[in-house]
Amino acid sequence: MAEHLYTAALIIACGSFIPAFIRLLAGPTPADRTVAVDVMTIIAVSVMCMAAMFFDRIVYIDTAFVYGLISFVGVIAVARYLERGL
Numbered sequence: 001m002a003e004h005l006y007t008a009a010l011i012i013a014c015g016s017f018i019p020a021f022i023r024l025l026a027g028p029t030p031a032d033r034t035v036a037v038d039v040m041t042i043i044a045v046s047v048m049c050m051a052a053m054f055f056d057r058i059v060y061i062d063t064a065f066v067y068g069l070i071s072f073v074g075v076i077a078v079a080r081y082l083e084r085g086l
Helices: 002-026 030-055 059-084
Strands: none
Touching: 002 030, 030 059
16 A cells, blocks of 8 residues: 555656746746756655655665755855855
């Protein structure tokens, strides 16, 4: 039963990646594109966590944590650049 839930959650997460990618391509402002990249990163981190649960591998959680931290710092840097420059 749990495998079916993991599969459904993975399908939903991958399906939500498509509108974020469309917003990345069609975003009229750099802020829209930055938010779209951040959303895609959050989806990727959640997929990594689901893969860790599905495959019973704890190293995927560590990878997701590092990827999330790097993404956070990157989004803060881009937001600061868009706000007033570095």
